[in-house]
Structures are given as structure tokens and as C-alpha cells.
Amino acid sequence: MALSSADFVARFAGWRARRRAIAIQKRRQAYILVLPALVLIAVMMIYPVIQTLYFSVSRVRLPTFATSFIGLDNFTRIISDPETWPLLSRTLVWVGGTVALRMALGLAAALIFNARVRGTVWMRVLVVLPWAIPSVVGANLWRWILQTDMGVLNQTLRSWRLGDWALNWLADPDTAMYAVIVAYSWGGFPFVMLLLLARMQGIPEELYEAARVDGANWWQSFRHVTLPSLRSVLVVALILEIVSAMNSFDTLIIMTGGGPANATRIWGLEIYKKGFTDFNLGGASALSVLLFAGVLAMFVFYGLVNRGIQGRSRGAQA
Amino acid sequence: MSEIATPAARARPAQRRAVLSRKAVRTVGRYALVHALGLIVVLFSLLPLLWGVSTALKQPGDIYAFPPRWIPESVTFENFIAVINDPAMVRSFLNTLVVASATTVVSLVVGVLGGYGFSRYRFPGRNTLLWSVLFTKLFPRVVVIVPFFVTLRNLQLMNTYQGLVLVYLMVTFPVAIWLLKGFFDNLPVEIEEAAIMDGCSLPRLLWEVIIPMSRPALVAVAMYAFILAWNEFLFALVFTNGLERRPLSVALAFFIDENGIRWGELMAASIVMSLPAILVFTFSQKLLVRGLGEGAVKG
Numbered sequence: 001m002a003l004s005s006a007d008f009v010a011r012f013a014g015w016r017a018r019r020r021a022i023a024i025q026k027r028r029q030a031y032i033l034v035l036p037a038l039v040l041i042a043v044m045m046i047y048p049v050i051q052t053l054y055f056s057v058s059r060v061r062l063p064t065f066a067t068s069f070i071g072l073d074n075f076t077r078i079i080s081d082p083e084t085w086p087l088l089s090r091t092l093v094w095v096g097g098t099v100a101l102r103m104a105l106g107l108a109a110a111l112i113f114n115a116r117v118r119g120t121v122w123m124r125v126l127v128v129l130p131w132a133i134p135s136v137v138g139a140n141l142w143r144w145i146l147q148t149d150m151g152v153l154n155q156t157l158r159s160w161r162l163g164d165w166a167l168n169w170l171a172d173p174d175t176a177m178y179a180v181i182v183a184y185s186w187g188g189f190p191f192v193m194l195l196l197l198a199r200m201q202g203i204p205e206e207l208y209e210a211a212r213v214d215g216a217n218w219w220q221s222f223r224h225v226t227l228p229s230l231r232s233v234l235v236v237a238l239i240l241e242i243v244s245a246m247n248s249f250d251t252l253i254i255m256t257g258g259g260p261a262n263a264t265r266i267w268g269l270e271i272y273k274k275g276f277t278d279f280n281l282g283g284a285s286a287l288s289v290l291l292f293a294g295v296l297a298m299f300v301f302y303g304l305v306n307r308g309i310q311g312r313s314r315g316a317q318a
Numbered sequence: 319m320s321e322i323a324t325p326a327a328r329a330r331p332a333q334r335r336a337v338l339s340r341k342a343v344r345t346v347g348r349y350a351l352v353h354a355l356g357l358i359v360v361l362f363s364l365l366p367l368l369w370g371v372s373t374a375l376k377q378p379g380d381i382y383a384f385p386p387r388w389i390p391e392s393v394t395f396e397n398f399i400a401v402i403n404d405p406a407m408v409r410s411f412l413n414t415l416v417v418a419s420a421t422t423v424v425s426l427v428v429g430v431l432g433g434y435g436f437s438r439y440r441f442p443g444r445n446t447l448l449w450s451v452l453f454t455k456l457f458p459r460v461v462v463i464v465p466f467f468v469t470l471r472n473l474q475l476m477n478t479y480q481g482l483v484l485v486y487l488m489v490t491f492p493v494a495i496w497l498l499k500g501f502f503d504n505l506p507v508e509i510e511e512a513a514i515m516d517g518c519s520l521p522r523l524l525w526e527v528i529i530p531m532s533r534p535a536l537v538a539v540a541m542y543a544f545i546l547a548w549n550e551f552l553f554a555l556v557f558t559n560g561l562e563r564r565p566l567s568v569a570l571a572f573f574i575d576e577n578g579i580r581w582g583e584l585m586a587a588s589i590v591m592s593l594p595a596i597l598v599f600t601f602s603q604k605l606l607v608r609g610l611g612e613g614a615v616k617g
Binding site for chain 1: 444
């Protein structure tokens, strides 16, 4: 062969260079493709996070946005504020109440529409409507229904001579929280229903037949067939609902604005009010950091539970 | 003897009829029970909506009638006409339309490019980037209003269409990228390889090969982005001020004038605002149910 080793090396090097050139070119293509996403992450995630963290330890002066470092002052002020603990407990009542109601209604509706009885499909389609409409519309609808003087609920009660039951639903601190919890759950339970229904329809019919052969009644087959199959999707629904309840804003601000007497003012509303009514951006940032820590804790908890479920089912299979 | 051995087979007709009718009773009972319970859920879901529709179709005097009238005395479209003739409402309707359409288009572009990049290329930082995309979705909206406010202010995008589209993108682009990446992952590579062999450039490849093949996924992303931007309230409230750029959601939230709230008009406007969402949801529910059916067959 006339091919000298030097020649070979040169050709090999040329081949490698060409390959690398192609690789770099392909890599450049890849980065061009994901560039918009990259920019969005930088502008809408990294920068805001840094900004919030920085604001949460600063005093921000408007309108110049001049900041001065004040350490953990914003946080200590939140903790020592006597208004903070009622705020936290209201937020917990709100999250607990709406999540419980949404899950219970969603599960009940899913069980009803999973019974595979002829002529219930149209019902299922209609039940999803409250979830389909914009939250602003739902909130206004309930505000109109619950009006003290002219609302249809109180007017109906009065026409049935139950005028004593016609309460000041949204204007009375004792009832406002229940009223908004019902309205918010109304708009969200179909989502839980759809999630659960999707999983229920995947449960093999044989399992129910086997349970029937063994003489299981409805409750027993629900308890020992349906519920175990739903465990993972129930956890997903629970986490999603908790996070969405922690962040809810629309329904509350439209129906009560956080009132009466702060009875429905929860953490998310406090962020908005502090930031954009009191213009205390530092304090609002500190509240945001705390709420986000709460949300993050929920996701970490979900990760742990998820791993637990997977580990257990793997253990069961082994 | 034989009667004891196979009692069921030898059971007298009367007994068999009794068993049958008991079974029939149970079936009918189950049917009635499920229907009754289903009806209760439907009423809970629907009554508030029906009251809204009824209010929207009533004449002003009829709205406050006592006892409340569910079926309007005379149906009128007065309220709808008043909404359409209100320049502020039309303005906010157009604002919402512009923002929702722009969000949809930009989400699709970012999603197709990013989804394709993440699906077909391996490059340093790919996984980190992919997970940060998902992490972005994790940010609760209430938590980011302060930082977004500062960002938009620094970019001088407060109270602009671009600013709203940018904040909505933050919600839609993670979904768009992950959904489309998943879809592209399942497309056969052979077609693209053949196209590349024929000297097809990347933009042409995307436009003429990938996009036509991905229509279902693109429709899903478009619907998601459009509905999100159409319905969104919190960002719209914080990042706009004044009538000029105010979207429909904010307009409906502060639908009040010196005479108080005109509930008939508010309900009429609410119906108009709900239409796109209801259309998309009925359409996608059919897809959803079909998807569930297919999953059941495969499972």
C-alpha cells in the first residue's frame, strides 16, 4: 500500500475534523432550536427568582426601586406581626376546606358516572361545565346568587317562608368563608372527577367480577378494588388541589375582596395587597418566598410519597 | 335425589321467575339510584349556570322579580346588545382576542422549536434545561406577580400586549415544549432522515415534514394556550391599568358603575366570555373520552 502512516494520520485527522465540524454544526442547530426556551427561562424564571430573593431581604423604595439591604427584617416583621397567624390559619382553613370538598365531590361524581349505567354520558358532559367556564365568570355567578337582598338563594328561601335562613352570606364574617369555599369547590371538582374517572375506567372488569363471585358487596368492592387502584391518582389530585388552593386568588378577590373584616383574606391575597395596594414590594417578596417554600414542600412530600408507593408496589410484585 | 344435586337447573318455573324478577328489580333499582344521584350532581353543577343564563335573557324589571323566576317572562337580548354597544367592553374583548391569539402563536413557535430540539438533539446541558422548563411550570402565579412586575417594568412592557403575552408564555411554554417533545419522540425518524438525505434544510424540514405530521399535538397546545390566556385574571389585573389594554376578565371583575352592578349585562358578557372555553372543552372532551377508550382497549 502506498498509504504512508503520515498520510493516514492526516486523512484520519481530516475525517475527525469534519465529523467534529458536523457535530458542532448540529449542536449549533440544537441551541438555536431551544434558544427561545432558554431566553424565557432566563427572563421569566432565573431573573425573577433572584429578584424576589433579593427583594425579600431589602427595603424597596418606590418609584425609584432603590433597594437597601435590611437582612431578614421583612421575615421577622411577618413573623412578629399579630395579623400573620390569623392569616395562616385562614389560609389553612381555606386549603383544607376547598381540597376536602373538591376531592369528596369529585370522588362521588366519578363513582356515580363510573357505574356504567345507560344514559348518564350526557350528565357527565354537563357536570364538567363549571370547570370549563372562566373562574371570573364562576365567581361573578356566585356573587350574584349569594347577594343578600336580591340573590336568588335568599329570595327563594324567603318565598318558601324560610326568611330566617336568608343570611348575609358574603357580608357576614361568619359565613363568608363557607360561601367562597363552596363557590371555589363548585368550579374545581369536575377536574378531580375527570382525573379519577380516567383511572377508574382502566380498572379491569375481572377484578370486580372476582369480588362479586367472592360475595363482596358494593362497599367492599369499593374499599378493596377501586380505592387501591386509585391511590396514586388520588395523591396526584390531592397535591394539585392543595397547590392550586394555596394559590387561589380570582374567586376570592371577586367575591369578597378578602373581606368582610379580612375573613376571607388568605396568603395569596395578602401578597397582592401588600405589593400592589400598600406598595411594599419587599414585604410582598418575603411573603412570596414563604408561600413558594410551602408549595415546594408539597412537591417534595409528593416525591417522597410517590417513591413510597412505587417501592411498596415493587415490593409486592417481588 | 337429582333435584338435590342440581337444584338450580331443576328449579320450578315459579321460583325461577322470582329469581329473575328480583334481579330485574335490582337492575332497575340500580338504574334509578345512579340516575337520581347523577341528577343531583348535574343540578349542583348546572343550576348556578342556568340562573346566569336566565338573568342574561331577562328584562331589567324581571331580574329582581319576587319570587325569583327561572324562566324569563319574555326573552330579550337587550343585555347582549347593551354589552356589544359598550365601547369599553368591545375594547376589552378585542384586547383579550389579540393577547390570546398572540400567546397561542408564540407558544406554538417556541414549543415546536424547543420540542424538536429536545427530542432530536443531544447537547450539553440538555437535561438540565429540560427540567428547568418543567420547574418553571411549578411557579405559582400568585408568587411571581412581584418579580414579574419588576421584570416587565424594567423591560418597559407594563400595560402592553407584549408584556401580557410574555407572562402568559411563562405558563404555556413548559406545557407546549413537554407535550410536543413527547409527540416528536414517537414520530418515526426515517421520514426526516430521508428528507435530510434529499438535502432538506432544517426550517423546510420543520415546516413541510414535522408540522403537518403533528397536527393533533399542535391543536392541543393551541387550545391550551388560547384558553389560558383568554381566561386568565391575576396577571391581567396586575400588569394592565386603564381601559386601553384591559382584558375581558378584568373588565368583568370590575363591572360596576355609579348605579351599582347591572347583573343582566354582566351575565350576558359572562356568557360571551365563556363561549370559547365551552366550545374547546366540549370538543376536547370528545377527544379525552376517546383517548380514555383507546387506553382501556390497550390496557
